[in-house]
Each structure stands twice: as C-alpha cells, then as structure tokens.
Amino acid sequence: MSALTFTLKTAPALVQRIDCSALTSDALAEKSLKDIAEIELQTGNTTVRADSVFDISGDDVNNIVFVNSSDKLDFVGHSMTTGKITVEGNVGAYTGIFMDGGNIEVNGDTGIYTACEMKSGQIKINGNTGDFVGGARPGRKNGMTGGTVIITGNSGDRTGDHMRRGMILIEGNAGDYCAARMVSGTIAVLGDTGAHLAYAMKRGTVLLTQTPSRGISANFNDCGSHTLAFLPLLFASFAKLDSKFAQVESFSRVQRYAGDLAGIGMGEILVKI
C-alpha cells in the first residue's frame, strides 16, 4: 500500500478557500479511489469535485499526504480519530479542529485556529502557526481538551485561548496574549513570549525556560522560588517526542507566579532559574 496522496494542482490557482474536512482517514474508510475523486468539496458558495483540485494517487487511507499544499486548504484533519495526515507546504485555518486521535504533521506553516477544540492525538507543525492555537471557536467556552501540539517555529497571538486540557509545546516564541483565558492544561515555551502573557488565566501551567522580555503582569503574584518535583517527570514524558523538548535538560528550580488575580488566580507561570 502507498500513501493516499492529494497533490494540489497548480492550475488553475485557487481563488476560494477549500474545506478539506471530508479528506480524513475516518471519512474515507471503505471508499475507492473513484469514490474519493467524486467527493464534492465546499469552496466559497459552491462545491467542486476532489479530482478537479487535486491529483489523487495511492490507496492507504490511513496515511494521507497533501502535497504542494496551500494556505487556502482549511479544516485538514477535521474530527479525525485515527490515521496520519502529512502536509507538505503551508496549510489553512482550523487544522486538526475537533481532532480526537491520530497524527498530523505539517511541513510548513498553519493558519489560525490550529488544533481548535482538539480532544486527543498529536499535531506537529514544522514551521509557524497562526493565532488561537488550541483555542475555542469564537463565542465558545472551551478550547482544546486533550492531545499534544508541537510547534517548532513561533506561534501566533492568543495561543491556548480558553484551553481546557492537553499540552502545547512551542520551540520558538509565542505571540501576544499567550495562555489568555486559559482554563487549564500546559503550555511550554522555549523562546520568548509576547505582551499580556496569561491574561485572564484561570488555572493551568505556563512553563518558560527563559525570563519573558515583556515581563510578568502585575496581576500575577510572585510566589518565590520553588523546587517542583513534578518537573523532572514532565521532562521525562517529553523524551519520546520528536521535538527539541526531548533534549531539554531537566530542571526543577523555578520562580512561580500565580494569577490572573483579576479572576480566580489559580494559574501559574513557572520560569526556570
């Protein structure tokens, strides 16, 4: 079996965005190549056949590859529970939305709302992400509730907005309002963070290996330095990941800040000392 491969045609160039939620292992199980070619994909206010935008080859629906991808491909991996999706190139908004298992790897950048309301599984982005990684859809109360997101580059603004559980690991920098309105879960950043870190954070942990250049908000209380026994365990759990986090030298000494005190103040920012 060879990977089921969707190669985006270069001509005609995409004008409208394309909803790729129909192209997951779950949705394509039991489908023949002919069935797949006939799938109607939503684009703008109309639909197009899958084979009119993609050259389709291969047969393993549990191993899907998007080649020559574009940032106009939205909803890749929508609600998937199994299988692997690999994207060669940039991809659009809502990658991995409602994902409940399986694996997505993007060799490029993702748009906004990556891992939106994700429940389980793993998403690795070998590149940068847009805003609202792991966030909740506008007006919703809960962002991602499980799973792991690894970003080798930088994340956009409002990373982990309303995040409920799960882990977001950022090897580069995080944008403004990182961990804003976070309900619970873990965000770790190897680089710098932007303005308004953990704004309106309720619970959860933000782990930083360097002191944030924009400082810690006055709404967070400095609780002093601590030796936290769970940190070496956390780093041990990273060992199996294909990420710089697997190589970070374990530490347990951190400065702890609790907040956001404008709310219930049960969140924490831990900064390596």
Place this chain on the structure above:
Amino acid sequence: MLMKLTGGKIYDPAHGIDGEVRDIYVRDGRIVERPTDVKFDQEIDVRGKVVMAGAIDMHTHIGGGKVNIARTMLPEDHAADVVARTELMRSGCGHAAPSTLTAGYRYAEMGYTAGFEPAILPINARQAHMEMHDTPIIDKGGYVMLGSDDFLLRMMAANNDQEAINNYVAWTMNHSHAIGVKVVNPGGINAFKFNQRKLDLDEKNHYYGVTPREILLRLARAVKELGVPHPLHVHGCNLGVPGNLDTTINTMEGIEGLPMHMTHIQFHSYGTEGDFKFSSGSAQIAEQINKHKNITVDVGQILFGQTVTASGDNMRQHAAHPHAHPNKWVCMDIECDAGCGVLPFKYKDQSYVNALQWMIGLETFLMVDDPWRVFLTTDHPNGAPFTSYPHLIKLLMDKTFRNDVLSQLHPEAQKASHLASLDREYTLYEIAIMTRAGAAKLVGLADRGHLGVGGAADITVYTDNPDREKMFTTPDYVFKDGNMVVKDGHLIDVTWGTTHVVKPNYDISIEKQLKPYFDRYHTQKMGNFKISDDEISDDGRGSITVQPLLLGAKYDY
C-alpha cells in the same frame, strides 16, 4: 385584483363571528363587501377550513441591541439551526435568536402577520427599526422604553407637572416611531447604576428619590391622556423573585384604575410556600386580573429546552447570572436610557422551579376568565422561541394532552399545582381572540386582527385538525395584504410589511429642555436622534402606518 375565499368557517371575534360559513372578498389588499356582477381574478375554495385573521404577536423580541447581543454571544444557537438559501428565501440561522429574515419567514409560515418589539430603547430605536425593517412579510412596530431614563427621573425629581411629562412621552414616541410605551423594572434599571440591587414598588431610587409606583402612575397617566390606544406596557418589579406576587398585586391596585398591560405575568406570580420556598401565585393573580378590568396581561409561558433570555432588566438579569446555561452572560449600561442583560437559559422539565413555572403559566391562561385581556406569548425568546406557539396552543386546547405532559414533570412540582384539576379547554374562537382580535385591539391596530370590511387582508386558513399543534404549525394559506405568501405551510412569496406607529401631539417647547440635555449627556445630537419617516420608507420596501389615537383623549385637537 379581486379575490374570493369561498365557504370557510370564519372565526372573527371582532365581529362576534364564531365559526359561521361565509365568503370573504379581497380587493387590492383590503377586505371588501360582496361585489355585484364582477369576475374574480382568483377564487380559492376553503370549504371546511378554518379562517382567521393573521395572528399578531403583541410581545416578541425581534429587534434591537439585546437580540444582537444574544446572537453574538451564542454561535452555538446558530450552528445548531442552519437554514440554507432557497430560490425564494435568503439563508439564515438561529433557534432562540434567529436572524431577521429567518424570523420573518418562520412567523409567516405559522400564520402570523404582525409582531411587536416590546423594548425599544429611544437611543437605539433606529437600529431596532432597521432590524425589523429587515424582517420580511410581517408587520411590525415597537414600544419605546421609558421609566429608567434620566430625563424622566429628573423631571419627576423636580416635580414637573403631568403636562410636561406628557409632552416628553409624546415627543419620544413620535421621534422613535413607537406605537406604545414600555416600562421595565420601573426605575430599577436606573437604580442599578447607583448600586441598588433590588427595588420594590415603594422603594426610593437613592439618587432621584422617586419610587417605581410614582413612575408607573406618571407614565400610565401620560399614555392615557395622550390617547395612545396601547396601555402602558409594564414589566414589573422583582421579576422571578419568589414571593413577588404581592408586589404584582400591589402594582395592579396602585395604578388607580388607569389602563395597564402587565407583561409576562407568569414571571411575576410566585409565592414562597412549600419545602422549596417557591409556589404558584397564579390563583391570586388571576383573581385580581378578573377583578381589575383596566388590567390586561400576557403570560410569558415557559416551555422546556434551550433558549436565551434578553431583557432590559439588568438588575434582575444580574441577579440571575449564576443560572446562565451555557455559562456566559452580558450585562450592560445603555447611555442615559436604560441597560440590558442577556443570558442563555435551559428550562428543564425535571427542575422543580422550571416545572412549576410551566404550570403557573398555564394556570394563568386557564384561570383568567376574559380572553380579551390575556395574550398568548412566551416573551420570545425568554420563555421559549416563538416557534413553539402551536405547541402552546395545543396545551391550551387539549386537556388530555396537557395532563399527559404534566404527568412527566418534576413530581414535587405536580403536587404543588392544581393544574390537573383545571378542565378548561380553549376554543378556536378564544384562540382567535387572544392571538387576533384582542391583540389588535390591545396594540391599537384599527385595520388588523379582524375580517370585517375595510380591514387589511391579513388572513390565515387552517385545516381543522384535532391535533391543534399540527393545525397551527402549517396553515393551508396565509395572505398578507391580500397576497398569498404561504401555501400548505410553505412560503411561496416574500413581501414586506408596514411599521405601525401612533403620533400623539406634543408642545414643541419640550425641545428647549431636550436639546441641551442631548448635547450634554448623549452620544447623539437631538437632531440625529429623531428618526425620519424616510429612513423607514425611502427604499420602497418599508412603510409607516399611523394608527388612530383614542377619541376623547385630553389632547384630541
């Protein structure tokens, strides 16, 4: 264009017609006498069918800021109820807070041809009208909200005479294009801004020193003396508070015989008896309504399921916020006019309180004797979305069905209610009173809600089905101003209704006080505040219908 509806059973309470077989003739959108020797352009056989005027919803939140807040806050309400575009209809969405177009389509498909927005803030009136302007088919109009506005409270604190207050009320009605005046938690929305968290009927506003009772009297008198047909529309004090039935009865007695409409009375009919310290006060309330002929009510029935409550009563909405479901809510101040609170809510049949609220509403319907003085509402969307009206009609018309539903509810609530012992079943004639003739009379619509000669040809034709929910969900035909807009329960044409207003007289000298007030305190200048007729009618889609004032009013020039 001349049309004949042949042989329907006519229910036209405005003319005392109760199920008589008659023909109806329509020429150019109006009902006319039987023409002599004329060929009909269209003849429709409605023999055996039930024919009523188009239904009128006299209290429904379909326009204005709080509806938009509800829409913005509840994307889940939209995602769960998506309506695709058709050749005829634009796309839309929303169960509890539908989009404007969808609301109009759904009302028409249910046989409704008019709806009145009960809470138009003067400062937001333009937006409310524009939104209703975008609601197709049905006629619309609104009640302008006064009573917590700083201008009125200043006048009262300064002991201005009634004449001055009448002028202010009439000026506001004219320039916000209202057909009635609404007061919400009289003075309470204002008191909330001075950190008062409750305000009883005789409790003073800390800053202005005026009481809700005084505000109600001043406004009810103004409405009466101006000759506005729609009585002062009152959302009373202490909404939803156990034990509020005493306040409600005091409010009725305290109005000194002036006409007053008390809205969503169900939410104001609570006692404090029993283990749960929450009991039905509907028997006492109904007795008072039956006694006070100056009082009309609409029920504000709750029905089980997810909805959203949107109210000007920020004081009570603030108090209720722990019950928000899903857990999010908005409470806001709106300039010097009022405020609002929006919180989503799920009524549960296994909740003692919700089950009893359901029973209290139905008890009220069944115990108020005069159907001309009680109106069918769910306070859309506060008690339930308006699309549940056919279900509500079935509950009123079918005792067996009602008792079947009742028997499924919270057992302790069943014990606390005597609903099961009420045998009354509404007749088609009484439903026609509540939803047509009575509603038109209450709102002050001279040419709607009846099938007499000269009336607008807003007509709904139903198949007489013992399942009243089915019957009222899918009318056979709906005519709006003589045009067939619905056939077999489906929309076949999209027309645009008119906006009903009244224009009471006032002395222009009131502007000498208002202009500096707007300059100093409001975000708009007085000139911009005034909505001109053109803004509603200029695009050729909307129009304004000025309804007559009552004769013999003080200012009947």
